[in-house]
């Protein structure tokens with residue numbers, strides 16, 4: 001579904017992403033973990049085409065990531081959800097439906113608004129939404145065209161405990177419906193329950209790429225250590 005080969009992104013002389021390669025199979029849920037500044041957002045922005053890569057190859061569904069064909073496969077939910085001040089929640093969904101040619105969008109929009117407990121906010125303006133509500137609108141807009149591949153950049157930041165719990169539930173639902181998901185986060189417990197695999201990024205390089213089960217086994221071998229301990233150990237500065 002997604003193949004990244006020898007991706008490099010430089011900011012000036014700094015390699016923020018330093019020659020990384022990885023692959024996501026269809027239906028896989030993968031956590032992209034790393035401390036602040038590891039290069040998670042830069043990697044994601046290069047994949048979705050918001051940043052120009054310095055070099056490397058990225059294909060989505062077998063198509064170059066910048067092609068229209070590739071763009072039909074995915075949605076991206078940025079770290080800071082952007083909503084239009086003067087559009088209502090429902091108008092956001094209408095806008096996306098028209099832009100993507102979503103048929104019978106009203107029924108799908110209703111289902112999404114109910115799922116995200118936004119149905120009573122359908123007529124609220126973007127400027128009057130809280131951070132958590134904006135995030136939910138952003139996710140609803142991303143899901144409306146029914147993409148096969150979803151990119152979430154730090155989805156839990158700024159959410160209250162209830163919204164975090166709901167977002168985890170939504171990941172589970174998306175996973176069960178067969179979506180391929182790449183979630184960037186520095187909070188291991190936010191993806192531990194749903195990720196098939198974790199990739200650990202540090203200083204722009206992938207320093208770990210394994211299933212949760214294998215990583216847990218590795219952690220347990222290091223006397224009583226948790227997955228979080230292993231992550232901290234792997235990403236610590238030497």
Ligand SMILES: Nc1ncnc2c1ncn2[C@@H]1O[C@H](COP(=O)(O)OP(=O)(O)OP(=O)(O)O)[C@@H](O)[C@H]1O
Pocket residue numbers: 011016034035036037038039040041042043186
């Ligand atoms: N626009 C930019 N110009 C110059 N350097 C940048 C820019 N954006 C990011 N960087 C640098 O690139 C590196 C990777 O940053 P990036 O935002 O991708 O990391 P991240 O893993 O997403 O971090 P965080 O968890 O803090 O969001 C950092 O050293 C950062 O300072």
